[in-house]
Amino acid sequence: MSANPTLVVDDIHTYYGESYVLQGVSLKVEPGTIAAVLGRNGVGKTTLIRSVIAFTPPRRGKIVFENQDITRWTSYRIAQAGMGLVPQGRRIFISLSVRENLEIARRAATGGNEGWTIDSVLDLFPRLRERMRNSAGTLSGGEQQMLAVARALVGNGRLLLMDEPTEGLSPHVVEELRQLIRRLRDGGMAILLVEQNINFAIESADYVYVMDKGKIVFDGLPSDLAANNDVKETYLGV
Ligand SMILES: Nc1ncnc2c1ncn2[C@@H]1O[C@H](COP(=O)(O)OP(=O)(O)O)[C@@H](O)[C@H]1O
Ligand SMILES: [Mg+2]
Structure with a gap:
């Protein structure tokens, strides 16, 4: 669709020591869309x-973010350039307050980048606003996940990377999260969503990839995956 995807991952090969994990992975995330990797x-x-x-960092291959080759950049520089991470397991600071968690992320963000402020992010999360002074450890699992998303947003990302955000959440909170990421997408954010939750990915994403043993084994529209029982059975166990 767009001539300029937000993110292009081009044939990357990644190792942990001798262990060869990503064996030539390629994918794209277009602006204002959600791409899911299942x-x-x-x-x-x-x-x-x-x-x-x-x-x-990959040993081979190329990563392009908003037309810049970032393959050899440091994590710090990449974050400053506008990528926000919602890590697996959330990794918020449980002994700090909600406000402090957001302020830390806000300070780490570059100045001069228009976009999200703590206040505008909190408009998306009324419950977090009510609990600004509570320590993050007292929040429910769903609220902690929302805080992890809010923290990534105040870092002023234009690409959000989400690693299994639905893990451990109740169906009701998963539905809230689905609505939230669609709202972010409709506001122009690009999202790379990594999931084991196939229904969440099919219902949320604009495009889906399926990965097995370090390779992409399927890519297509969510409706194509939903209709492909072979791929679902072989690679996703459903
Ligand atoms: N820090 C690490 N050192 C060595 N091997 C790792 C490390 N992290 C993950 N792996 C291995 O890499 C493979 C892929 O892991 P990971 O990317 O965490 O998978 P997923 O997120 O899909 O569950 C697994 O075989 C895992 O054991
Ligand atoms: Mg994982």
Whole structure:
């Protein structure tokens, strides 16, 4: 659709020491769309995100963010350029208040970048606004996940990387999260969503990839995946 995808991952190969995990992964995220990567435990989904943000840089291949080749950039520079991470397991600071969690992220963000402020982000999360002074550890699992998303937003990302955000959430909170990410998408944000939750990905995403053993084994529209029982059975166990 767009001539300029927000993110292009081009044939990346990523290792942990001798262990060859990503064996030539390519994908794209267009502006204002949600791309989902589905796959069972251990196929390399988190490694894909770690590769994009240079926590575990690929040994081969190329990563392009908003037309800039970021393959050799540091994680710090990549974050400053406008990528927000919602890590697996949330990783918020449970002993700090909601406000402090957001302020830390806000300070880490570059100045001069228009976009989200703590106040505008809180418009999306009325419950967090009510609990600004509470320590993050007292929030429910769903509220902690919302805080993890809010924190990524105040870092002023234009691309949000989400690693299994529905893990451990009740169906009701998963539905709230689905509405939230669609609202972000409709506001122009690009989202790379990594999931094991196939229904969540099919209902949320504009485009889906399926990964197995470090390779993309399927890509297509969510409706194509929904109709493809072979792929679902072979790679997703449903
Ligand atoms: N820090 C690490 N060191 C060595 N091997 C790792 C490390 N992290 C993950 N792996 C291995 O890489 C493979 C992919 O893991 P991961 O990307 O976490 O999968 P997923 O997120 O899809 O569950 C697995 O075999 C896992 O054991
Ligand atoms: Mg993972």
